[in-house]
Amino acid sequence: MLVLLGAEPRQLSASVMASTEEPAVITGQVSPVPPRSDHISFLEGHKLYVWGGCQSVNGRETFLPSDEIWLYDMENGVWSRRHMGGEVPPVLSQACGAYLQGTLYIFGGCDINGHTNMMYCVDLSGVEYSWRKVTDTMGGTPSPRVRHSCWVYRNRLIYFGGYGCKTVREINNSKSFMVDEASWATIRSDFVQYWGWNNEVHMFEPVSATWTEPLTLGQQPEARASHASATLGHRGYICGGLEIQTVDIHCLDLVTWTWTQIELQTASLPRGRTLHTLTAISDDTLFLFGGLSTSGEVLSDVWEFDTKTREWREKDHAHKDKPRLWHSADKGRDGDVVIFGGSQTYLFVMDSVAVLRSPSQNHCADVLMFQTQPYSLSRLCEDCIGKHIFSVQEQVSCLPAKLQKTIDKRISYFRGNAPNIHSHR
Numbered sequence: 001m002l003v004l005l006g007a008e009p010r011q012l013s014a015s016v017m018a019s020t021e022e023p024a025v026i027t028g029q030v031s032p033v034p035p036r037s038d039h040i041s042f043l044e045g046h047k048l049y050v051w052g053g054c055q056s057v058n059g060r061e062t063f064l065p066s067d068e069i070w071l072y073d074m075e076n077g078v079w080s081r082r083h084m085g086g087e088v089p090p091v092l093s094q095a096c097g098a099y100l101q102g103t104l105y106i107f108g109g110c111d112i113n114g115h116t117n118m119m120y121c122v123d124l125s126g127v128e129y130s131w132r133k134v135t136d137t138m139g140g141t142p143s144p145r146v147r148h149s150c151w152v153y154r155n156r157l158i159y160f161g162g163y164g165c166k167t168v169r170e171i172n173n174s175k176s177f178m179v180d181e182a183s184w185a186t187i188r189s190d191f192v193q194y195w196g197w198n199n200e201v202h203m204f205e206p207v208s209a210t211w212t213e214p215l216t217l218g219q220q221p222e223a224r225a226s227h228a229s230a231t232l233g234h235r236g237y238i239c240g241g242l243e244i245q246t247v248d249i250h251c252l253d254l255v256t257w258t259w260t261q262i263e264l265q266t267a268s269l270p271r272g273r274t275l276h277t278l279t280a281i282s283d284d285t286l287f288l289f290g291g292l293s294t295s296g297e298v299l300s301d302v303w304e305f306d307t308k309t310r311e312w313r314e315k316d317h318a319h320k321d322k323p324r325l326w327h328s329a330d331k332g333r334d335g336d337v338v339i340f341g342g343s344q345t346y347l348f349v350m351d352s353v354a355v356l357r358s359p360s361q362n363h364c365a366d367v368l369m370f371q372t373q374p375y376s377l378s379r380l381c382e383d384c385i386g387k388h389i390f391s392v393q394e395q396v397s398c399l400p401a402k403l404q405k406t407i408d409k410r411i412s413y414f415r416g417n418a419p420n421i422h423s424h425r
Contacts, residue, residue, distance in 0.1 A: 033070045033079050035365035037343045040097030040106070041328035048072040048330065048338060048367075049124065051104065052092060055363050063091045069129065072340075072367070074332060075406075077413035086130030089120040094146035098157050100206065105134075105157060107204075108145045108164075115144035115164050119204070139211035142202045143170060149229035151236035153254045157204045160238060160252075163225035165193040176200045178223040197223035201252065218259035221250040228278035230286055232307065237278065237286060239305075243294050244272045249305065266311040270303045275346075277329035279337050281372050284308045287337050289370070290324040292346050298323040302370065319368050327364070334375055339368040386410030 039053025050070040054063045067088045071080045095109025102125035108117055119134040148162030165186065171177055176199050183195035199220050203212050227241025231254075239249040246269040251260045276291025276299070286305040293299055300323035302315040327342025344362040375383075385392055389411050396407055 032365045033072070033081075034064065035363040036064060036341045037326040037363050038093060039064075039328060039341055040095070040104075041330055041340055042097070042099040042104070043074075043330040043332055043338065044099070044102075044124070046074045046333070048074060048332075048340065049099075049104070050328070050340060051097065051106075052095070053341065054093065063093060066091050067131075069124075073409075074338070075413065076409040082129055084122060084129040084131055086122070087120070087133040088131045089118070089133070092116075096148050096150050096159065096162075098150040098152055100152050100155065100157065103206070105204075105206070107150070107157075107159065108142075108148060108162065110146050115146055117141055117144040117164075121206070134209065137204075137209045137211055140213065141211050142200065142213075143198075145198070145225075147225040149227060149238065151229060151231040151252075151254065153231055153234065153236070155205070155207065157206070158236060158254060159200075159202045159204070160229065160236070161197070161199055161224050161227060161241070163195070163197050165195050167191050167193055174198075174200075176220070176223065197225050199223040201257075214257045216252065216257045216259055219261055220259050221248070221261065226274035228276045228288065228291075230278040230280045232280040232286065233283065235307075237307075239278055239288065240273050240276055240291065242272065242274075245294065246270065246272055247288075251307075262310055264310055264312065266313075268314060269312055270301065270314075271299065273299060275325040277327060277339070279329045279331055281331055281335050281337060285372075287329070287370070287372065289329060289337070289339060290327060290342070292325045296346065298325050298344060298346055300324065304372075317370060319370070322364075322366075322368060324364065324368075332369070334371075334379055335373040337370040337372060339370065341365060382406060382410045383414075386414040389415075 033050060034055055036053030036055045039050055041048060041050045048071070050072065052064055052066060054061055067084045069082050069084055071082060089106055090111040092106065092109035092111055095106050098105045103121050103123050105119060105121045107119045110116065120131055121134055122129055122131045142159065143164055143166050145162035145164030149160050151158040166174070166177055171179065171194060177196055179194050179196040186193040199222065201214055201216055203214055221238060222242060224241035227238050229236065229238045234253065234255050236252045236254055237249060240247045242248065249262045251262060270288060272294045273291035277289050279287040281287045284307045286307065288303040288305065290299050300320050302317050304313050304315055323344055324339065324342035325346055328340050330338045332338040341364050344364060385396060385407050389396065396404065399407065
């Protein structure tokens with residue numbers, strides 16, 4: 001889940017909103033999903049789900065509809081699009097998504113009227129996908145925010161950080177909010193709102209629809225947004241999102257609610273960055289990819305962090321010519337890290353209120369596969385046959401029917417998606 005350097009965009013203008021026309025239902029769609037950044041994705045079984053985001057159309061940045069979701073079959077490389085009904089959320093920018101027990105939750109983000117603190121959910125385990133606006137909650141709902149992150153643990157959604165607005169009273173009662181001095185205060189009726197970053201921790205329990213703000217111990221990380229986060233065991237990790245030369249990394253114990261700033265035991269450290277991803281790939285390893293450096297460079301480096309030795313290790317890979325920011329990352333089969341979408345460029349234009357993204361961004365629609373561990377012999381054989389089917393077609397026809405079905409999916413994967421799918425250890 002992702003967030004940004006410097007001043008934050010305030011809201012979507014009408015000119016960048018997506019069309020509200022009802023999309024057609026498409027199945028068996030072989031052509032790639034429309035390119036996008038700022039989207040939400042997750043993997044369930046062998047299906048990659050992609051919702052929302054923005055893309056450039058004729059030089060104009062357009063936010064994609066919220067009443068559709070794209071599915072990518074990791075076995076055969078086929079895209080499909082599903083319609084979503086019910087209480088459809090508005091088109092959102094910079095929202096935070098989390099997947100829990102078959103349900104996708106969307107919290108916060110920015111709509112045409114500004115920053116929000118609304119939550120929507122949709123059950124994706126059934127045939128029909130129907131959105132529901134989460135109302136009648138108990139406890140204190142977090143203030144409106146964007147570019148925050150979420151840990152999923154023990155059937156709870158635990159949110160951290162973000163950029164948003166608070167009233168003077170809320171700021172005076174909070175030690176977890178840093179005012180953005182480059183922003184303007186917003187005067188609304190009889191009160192004033194200020195903009196800034198926070199390091200708050202809020203927990204939502206879907207079963208009881210209850211919000212709580214746990215009392216945390218230890219040294220809190222600096223307020224931030226556009227950081228990356230990952231859940232590993234009973235700990236939530238965050239890194240980056242600050243304008244510093246190297247990334248910092250912090251850990252929150254989700255049982256004791258104790259913060260730990262990890263003192264790194266290595267001389268080689270990743271550069272400071274934002275709009276990157278952090279993915280848990282084993283019981284003690286986190287995988288960092290891409291992002292935007294503090295100097296404005298779009299990065300393509302890969303690092304692994306060992307939570308036991310507290311060491312960063314830079315990893316070689318074949319995608320160094322594919323820098324990405326504002327992409328998504330998910331753990332796939334055999335420990336693979338699946339990167340989807342994002343942007344290869346990040347340009348700035350300035351107005352009197354905020355730093356805005358340029359509509360000329362180069363959004364992507366390819367899937368980058370990073371192998372993080374040795375494959376099994378069966379996986380190697382499946383992939384080899386899929387890539388070289390013309391050489392072994394006669395032998396494949398002699399295989400058992402069940403195995404032929406598996407091989408057919410790998411053939412489809414490599415035949416139909418070779419230009420768009422890139423995999424390397």
